[in-house]
Amino acid sequence: MKITQLTVYPVKSLQGIDVSQSEIHAHGLAWDRRWMLVDAQQRFVTQRQLPALATISVALTSDALVLSHPTVEPISISLEEPKGNLRLVSVWSDHCKALPESEAVSEWLEAALGEPAKGVSLVRFATTFTRAVEDDFLAGGEAHTYFADGYPFLITTTGSLDALNNALVAGGNTPVPMNRFRPNIVVDCDEAWQEDGWATIESGSYQLTLRKPCQRCKITTVDQQTGTIPTQAEPLKTLLALNTQPHLKGAHFGQNATLTAGEGGVIRVGEVVSVTPR
Numbered sequence: 513m514k515i516t517q518l519t520v521y522p523v524k525s526l527q528g529i530d531v532s533q534s535e536i537h538a539h540g541l542a543w544d545r546r547w548m549l550v551d552a553q554q555r556f557v558t559q560r561q562l563p564a565l566a567t568i569s570v571a572l573t574s575d576a577l578v579l580s581h582p583t584v585e586p587i588s589i590s591l592e593e594p595k596g597n598l599r600l601v602s603v604w605s606d607h608c609k610a611l612p613e614s615e616a617v618s619e620w621l622e623a624a625l626g627e628p629a630k631g632v633s634l635v636r637f638a639t640t641f642t643r644a645v646e647d648d649f650l651a652g653g654e655a656h657t658y659f660a661d662g663y664p665f666l667i668t669t670t671g672s673l674d675a676l677n678n679a680l681v682a683g684g685n686t687p688v689p690m691n692r693f694r695p696n697i698v699v700d701c702d703e704a705w706q707e708d709g710w711a712t713i714e715s716g717s718y719q720l721t722l723r724k725p726c727q728r729c730k731i732t733t734v735d736q737q738t739g740t741i742p743t744q745a746e747p748l749k750t751l752l753a754l755n756t757q758p759h760l761k762g763a764h765f766g767q768n769a770t771l772t773a774g775e776g777g778v779i780r781v782g783e784v785v786s787v788t789p790r
Contacts, residue, residue: 514784516670517690517698522577523547523634524659525558527569527736528694533780536718538771539657540664541696541779543572545637548610548659549621552631554601556659559731562632564625564739579617581624589613594636601635603659608643610635645770649723655770663768666726667707668695672756672765675704679750688747691736693728693765699785705756707767710787718774722767725757732765 519528522543535542549557549565559565571578576588594611601610613634621629637643637658645655645663657664668690677687690698697720699713713720732748733741751763 513787514700515697515779515781516700517695518779518781519691519694519696519698520544521694521696522570522572523549523568523579524556525549525562525565525731526579527566528691529570529572531781533778536771536774536777536779538655538664538775540660544664544696545657545659547577547613547634547636548601548603549632550599550601550610550635554599556601556603557632559734559739560729562625562628563734563741564628566734566736566739568624579620584620584624587617587620589617589634598638599635603643604661606643608659609638609641611638612636650770653770653772663723663770665697665720665769665771666693666695666766667697667699667713667720667722667769668693668766669699669701669704669707671701671704671706676747676750676754676765679754680747683750685743685746685750688732689736692732692734692747693726694731694736695766697769697779708756709789710767711790712772712788713769713785714773714787715779715783715785717777718779719772720769721772722769724768725760725764726766726768727760727762728765 518531518534520541520543521528524545551557569580575591578586578588580586594613596612598609599612600607617634621632642656673690680687710722735742748763757764
């Protein structure tokens with residue numbers, strides 16, 4: 513098996529960046545979920561509330577994070593940490609320390625997305641703070657992440673997407689691309705749902721341990737180019753019917769993972785990986 517896609521999401525819930533390689537760290541791929549949008553109450557804002565966030569593209573240069581949208585000029589945000597007081601922001605039930613970006617970014621977001629983005633601001637994870645991953649599935653170990661929903665890595669496979677799309681088409685629906693699931697790492701695998709039986713995935717320079725099936729939400733219904741919802745409830749409805757995790761409630765696709773060896777190593781598209789079964 514080999515890795516066919518690597519995607520970094522510098523700003524939570526905005527478009528991702530496909531890369532050919534990335535440094536791999538305990539908190540995730542380099543620059544992954546380093547920034548996040550928050551509302552006036554400092555609660556995280558995602559495509560669950562604003563599907564149009566999917567229309568904002570993201571780029572990284574040697575010195576800036578660049579946000580782009582078809583209706584406004586791009587805005588560049590220095591990679592140097594901003595000056596200012598730390599804020600306490602929330603991701604689900606976690607409270608994290610963050611640094612606010614400039615008011616100009618908030619104004620840009622409102623100009624790009626209109627009234628729904630009013631009051632939304634951009635914050636950067638304060639790397640002096642450690643956000644622990646829930647310990648229920650860590651088998652006595654520990655892990656941390658930045659602004660990801662819960663785990664530093666999300667792994668999916670081509671075989672599982674093929675199986676889902678076959679089921680969607682059989683039900684009269686349109687197949688969906690992998691970006692609906694916003695994975696970090698995609699593995700080429702002929703058989704569907706094989707990842708659910710893997711304990712680890714590794715190359716010569718790192719090891720990832722698969723911890724927990726990823727329960728999916730309505731972001732999977734959002735077209736990641738247009739920010740619209742083409743078919744209500746799909747592909748969630750079909751995933752529920754497939755019942756890939758019969759012992760769990762909800763729809764699941766992919767596996768959450770943590771890094772268990774190889775801090776600071778490099779992961780590459782095209783490299784061969786091996787897996788160990790649970």
